[in-house]
Every structure is written in structure tokens, then in C-alpha cells.
Amino acid sequence: MQFAVVDIETTGGYASGNGITEISIQIHDGTRVTERFDSLINPEHSIPAYIESLTGISDEMVASAPKFEEVADRIYNLLHDKIFVAHNVNFDFSFVRHQLEVAGYHLQCKKMCTVRMSRKVFPGFPSYSLGKLCNSLGITLNDRHRAGGDAEATAILLGMLLEADQEGHIKQALNKSSKEQALPPNLAKAAVDALPQNPGVYYFKDQKGNVIYIGKAKNIKKRVCSHFTGNNLGPQRQDFLKNIHHVEFEVCGTELMAFILEAVEIKRLWPENNRAMKRFEQKYSLFSFIDQNGYIRLGIDKFKKQGPSLYNFNSLSEGHSLLRMLIKEHLLCERLCFIQKNRIGCVGHEDGKCSGACVGKESAAAYNVRVKYAIQELHQMLPSFAVIDQGRTEDEQSCLWVEKGQFYGMGYISQYTDVKDMSQVKSALKPLPSNDYILHLILSYADAHPGKKLSIEF
Incomplete structure (x- = not known):
């Protein structure tokens, strides 16, 4: 097998918005390095100060260096039929492949990550960063954060890995059916x-x-x-x-x-x-409160996590539609429900649909009776049901519980549980927070699968 050990220095951390400033490729035959290519690269835009301080590569150093497209043919020919090796290979590979694509070359080759392989072949080290790993293995690392020095150390590391890999981790990772080299470097x-x-x-x-x-x-x-x-x-x-x-x-x-x-x-x-x-956040709520004159007031306001609400909405128009329906059916006062704000008496009073709570003609006690009926009707409108579905195993069923328009919780019950005994079913569930997103998911599913929906009676 032929390996191409690669290290690059770049102007930043991601390939699509940054350039390569230096590249080193060391061809390794499994025993030793047989060929080497090193070059500074003109990234065609300025090098950030923090990158310059890390690598020592300045704009002046790369000003006369070749652009990547000028050495792309040489780089492609060195890489395309080799196993691409790097410390955190997906980073280096993403940059090199991207730059080759821009230059008109399509790189397809196997990859090998020396971070991943070192974790397998040399387990137990406190860190697998290149510097600390070299220190643990006694590898001399010259010119840290320069492509040539890092590639040279990685090539030595590759030789040690090949020699010490008695369990065949490298061969297994390079197998065509293995997806290991696509995994993040630190995920086992x-x-x-x-x-x-x-x-x-x-x-x-x-x-x-x-x-x-x-x-x-x-x-x-x-x-x-x-x-x-x-x-x-x-x-x-x-x-x-x-x-x-x-x-x-x-x-x-x-x-x-x-x-x-x-x-x-x-x-x-x-x-x-x-x-x-x-x-995702709930935006509006229907709320109630008692004003200084003793009248129960209904209104729509922005959703408050800590405030009690009768119903929640994603839009103001949705809330007003429900509130107008309650006003119409229970002869409530539009002014006391904040539908009208600039009049002393509401339009409904002029039309005979409001008994005059807005102008003091109807007592708070009489008006509040109708408001309480409206709230009670609202509660009755809110659905209460359970969704009984498949469990994690053949011996159990799953259950989702919705009570008065709010998601209560979910969990698992035995296949032999009497689902008609709702108190027993509910006691087996884990209470969870509710919001309109979750409720919408459940309502949509229940509508699409009516056979799995069981009504809950209180």
C-alpha cells in the first residue's frame, strides 16, 4: 500500500471560505518515506494575524508562492492513487479536495486518520493531539504548526502505527465496507x-x-x-x-x-x-383577571412562561377569532374583553348584545356568571384523549396523554394493561412540559390514526 501523508496550514478553520498557505505531502510505502513535496501556497487573500502568530507564515512569505491551481496537477498526481493520511484527516482532506475541485480535479481516494488509529493502537494516552501524542511516543516534532514539520512527524507516527498494529485495526478501517474514516476523529x-x-x-x-x-x-x-x-x-x-x-x-x-x-x-x-x-415559542395567550370593579376580564396578550393562561396561540388573529366566538355565544362585553378600547360603551351594548357591564348597567356578579360559563365551555372544547401505540418491545405499549388541550406526558404500559382504566394508565406515564408544537404533533397524528385514539372522560 502507498500512503500520502499530508499536512496543510490554512487561513482559517473551514474549506469553503479559506485558503491553503502551505502544504506538505510525504509518500510512504509502509516502511519509509520515498518522495516528498513541500510548498508555500498563495491563498490569494490576507492571512489573519492570529494565524500568522500561530504558524509564522506571513503575507510577505506567500506573496511570491504559487497559487494552488498552479501546483494542483502535481498534488493530484501524488494523491489520487494513494491512501490519504493526516492527523484529523477530514480537516486536511476537505481543504485539499475543495481546492482541487476549484482547479478542475476530482479527488477520490481512501482516507486514514492517525488520531483515530492512534486511539486504537496506542490506547490510554491523556491526549491525542499531534504535539502531545508525539511527546508520549518519543517522536521529535520540529517546526510545530508548519506543514513540513507536522507531516514529517505524522509520517513517523504512521510507521509506528503500521508496525504496532497487531490486531489489524488499520486494515479493517481501510476495508471498502468500513465507514470509519468518515467518522469524527474523536468518536469511537x-x-x-x-x-x-x-x-x-x-x-x-x-x-x-x-x-x-x-x-x-x-x-x-x-x-x-x-x-x-x-x-x-x-x-x-x-x-x-x-x-x-x-x-x-x-x-x-x-x-x-x-x-x-x-x-x-x-x-x-x-x-x-x-x-x-x-x-419555536408560543406567542400569544388568552388570559383572565378580575379588575378593580370586580369584573372578570378576558384578553389576548403575549405569552408569558410564568403567567397562567386559558389557551395559547401562534398568531394574534387566531386568538381574536376564539375570543370573538366566546363573546358572541355568551353575550360578553367587547370592551371588557379588550376588543374595543376607545369607547365608553361597546357596540354590542348599542345593538342589544351586551347588557351594559361596560357602562355600569350590569353588575359584576351577573356579568361574571356568563364569563365563567364561557371559560367552562372553552375547557370542554379542549380535547382529552390518549394515543395507544406500539412500544419498544413486543411486551409493551406506548401511551401519549392529552388532558384539556394540554400534553400531560408519555410512557409505556404492559400489553396486558386495561387501557379502559385510565387512572392506572396515567399513573404509569412521565409528566412532561407541553407547548403548541408538541400538541400539534399529537393532534395531527391522532387525526391520521383514529384507531389509536382513546377519549378520556372526566
Whole structure:
């Protein structure tokens, strides 16, 4: 086997928006380095000050260096029929492949990550960064953070790995059916192999065990692996993959339960890489209060997490439609419900549809009776039901519980549980927070699968 040990220096951390400033390629025949190519590269834009201080490569140094396209043919011919080797290979490979694509070359070759292989062949070291790993193995590392010095150390590391790999980790990783080299450098293949092919939720964690991303899946293993494929070269994905050290999961009985658990867990843990679900918020609420004259007032206002609400809405028009319906059916006062704000007496009073609470003609006690009936009707309108579905095993069933228009919780019950005994069913469930997103998921599913829906009577 022929290996191409590669190291590059760049102007930044992601390939699509940055350039290569230096490249070193060392051809290794499995025993020794047989050929070497080193060159500074003109990235065609300025090198940030912090990169210059790290690498020592300045704009002046690369001003007369060849542009990547000028050496692309040489680089492609060195790489295309070799195994591409680098320390955190996906980083270097993403830059080199991107630059070759721009120059008109399509690089397809096997990859080998010396971070991943070192973890397998030399387990137990406190760190697998190139500098600390070389120190642990006694490898002399010259010109740190320069392509030539780092590539030379990586080539020595490759030789040590090939010699010490008695269990065949490298051969197994390079097998065509193995997807290991596509995995993030710090994520163990065994952790991915252990993932189930069931619906559920998965958690990516960083080196300290902090959750950095939560996802849901119909097939956990397939979905997790999909994160590591594709050609997205943006900074967010590059940083995301680099920080994945662990993956954990929780199996769910159904895909719907996975959707719900994902929403709950994102709100609970607030991972830095979950953005779409964080943006979902309930916007408006129907609320009630007693004013200084003793009248119960209904109104629509912005949703408040800590405030009691009778009903929640995603739009102001949706809230006003429901409130107008209650006003019409229970002869409530539009002014006391904040539909009209600039009149002493409401239009309904002039039309005989309001008994005059707005102008003091109807007592608070009489008016409040109708308001209470309106609230009671609203509660009766809110659905209460359970969704009984498949469980995680053949011996159990899953259950989702909705009570008076609010998601109560979910869990699992035995196949032999009497589902008509609702108090027994409810006691087996785990209470979870509700929001309109979760409720909409459940209502849509129940409408599509009426045979799985059981009404709850109070």
C-alpha cells in the first residue's frame, strides 16, 4: 500500500471560505518515506494575524508562492492513487479536495486518520493531539504548526502505527465496507456500532460530557451516520464534528415519541448546535383577571412562561377569532374583553348584545356568571384523549396523554394493561412540559390514526 501523508496550514478553520498557505505531502510505502513535496501556497487573500502568530507564515512569505491551481496537477498526481493520511484527516482532506475541485480535479481516494488509529493502537494516552501524542511516543516534532514539520512527524507516527498494529485495526478501517474514516476523529467506532436501528433520540457530547446536539430519528444508527457524510465545508459543521466525542441515545416506541422527546430535551438542555427548535415559542395567550370593579376580564396578550393562561396561540388573529366566538355565544362585553378600547360603551351594548357591564348597567356578579360559563365551555372544547401505540418491545405499549388541550406526558404500559382504566394508565406515564408544537404533533397524528385514539372522560 502507498500512503500520502499530508499536512496543510490554512487561513482559517473551514474549506469553503479559506485558503491553503502551505502544504506538505510525504509518500510512504509502509516502511519509509520515498518522495516528498513541500510548498508555500498563495491563498490569494490576507492571512489573519492570529494565524500568522500561530504558524509564522506571513503575507510577505506567500506573496511570491504559487497559487494552488498552479501546483494542483502535481498534488493530484501524488494523491489520487494513494491512501490519504493526516492527523484529523477530514480537516486536511476537505481543504485539499475543495481546492482541487476549484482547479478542475476530482479527488477520490481512501482516507486514514492517525488520531483515530492512534486511539486504537496506542490506547490510554491523556491526549491525542499531534504535539502531545508525539511527546508520549518519543517522536521529535520540529517546526510545530508548519506543514513540513507536522507531516514529517505524522509520517513517523504512521510507521509506528503500521508496525504496532497487531490486531489489524488499520486494515479493517481501510476495508471498502468500513465507514470509519468518515467518522469524527474523536468518536469511537464502537459507540456508533452500538447504536440501535430503532426510533429514538440521540445526544452528541463533547469531551467534557456536555450535550452539544440532540436529534430524533426513525432509525437512530442511520440518522447518526448521516451527520458524517456529505460535502458541507462550512465552519459550523467543521467545528461540530471536531467536538463530537461521545454519542448516547434513548430508544422510543414510535417516531412520534422521538419527535416529542427531542423537543422536550432541547428545551431542557439547550444544546449550542440546536437552533431551529430553540426558535419555536408560543406567542400569544388568552388570559383572565378580575379588575378593580370586580369584573372578570378576558384578553389576548403575549405569552408569558410564568403567567397562567386559558389557551395559547401562534398568531394574534387566531386568538381574536376564539375570543370573538366566546363573546358572541355568551353575550360578553367587547370592551371588557379588550376588543374595543376607545369607547365608553361597546357596540354590542348599542345593538342589544351586551347588557351594559361596560357602562355600569350590569353588575359584576351577573356579568361574571356568563364569563365563567364561557371559560367552562372553552375547557370542554379542549380535547382529552390518549394515543395507544406500539412500544419498544413486543411486551409493551406506548401511551401519549392529552388532558384539556394540554400534553400531560408519555410512557409505556404492559400489553396486558386495561387501557379502559385510565387512572392506572396515567399513573404509569412521565409528566412532561407541553407547548403548541408538541400538541400539534399529537393532534395531527391522532387525526391520521383514529384507531389509536382513546377519549378520556372526566
